[in-house]
Amino acid sequence: MHDPEHHHDEHEHSHGADHGHHHGPFQKDHDTGPAGAYEVLEEAIRSLLIEKGVLTAQEIAAQVDLMDSRTPALGAKVVARAWVDPGFKRRLLKDTRAALSELGIDIGTLAEFRTVENTPKVHNVIVCTLCSCYPKMLLGIPPAWYKSLAYRSRTVIDPRGVLTEFGVELPKDVEVCVHDSTADLRYLVLPMRPKGTRGWSEAELASLITRDSMIGTAVVAPPSEPASRERAAS
């Protein structure tokens, strides 16, 4: 639409108004400032896909809605269940897809899932050095830092340094295992259940579980010790 070579009679129309194309009005992500290069590129490709009948605007909106419905709360529900139900935990570690379907969670067919368990001896952390593969179907849209070149490159060569910056100090006798999700699998970290939560309900437990703890850049703090206080003390 911003292409000066584009000779449709649309110059007097504001962006998103009816300008003779087949798609309807389009709500911009941001109201301020001119569109960035990638925004222009995305809109051009999306418009072409719709015009050529490859996708409909409804299908795109449905996919956006699906992704918006996925948040770390979904992952937290899975982790909380694994903490209270040893049978579920076993099944989750053995066949994540099947265990998730027990909870009514459909992770689609674009990638396989694996769950890796943190123990007193092993701490797992997830990264994708090639791009930014992330367990979106369980945790939603990744944080910006997960996609940053700094996180992606430094986590593989200096995981303990990166973890320290996140406030996680691990003793030397705890093995750090970095998972570079290079291919068709997505990884979920099953964090350790904190002390002081005996008898807690699944919903109460889930409220403690953070997004970062399921990426492996945090541990789940005990209820009486907020993470901020732990960080201040270390």
Place this chain on the structure above:
Amino acid sequence: MVKRWERRAVKPATAARFTRGDRVRVAARPVLGHCRTPWYLRGKTGVVAAVHGPFRDPELLAYHKPGLPARVLYKVRFKQGDLWGRYLGPASDQLEADIYEHWLEPAK
């Protein structure tokens, strides 16, 4: 409608060449175009930690091909100390990555 390939293939072209516990070396060859083998693992030796099964070849999928023959995908476990000139953490630290069979060679 656009064709959305399921990445997991129904069956591999051949049986898996490696099994859990095998020592493998990642090929050090350069490649033009899309591939899912990170540079920092090329030429490095690790151990097969799991056989994930056959998946359509991402090096072909990237160019809108069906991605066949499928490639067996492995989880390969490396010692951090074997990957970097000077790894700062303890020798027990590990790194795991998913590598397709055509990038793996037997190692001693």
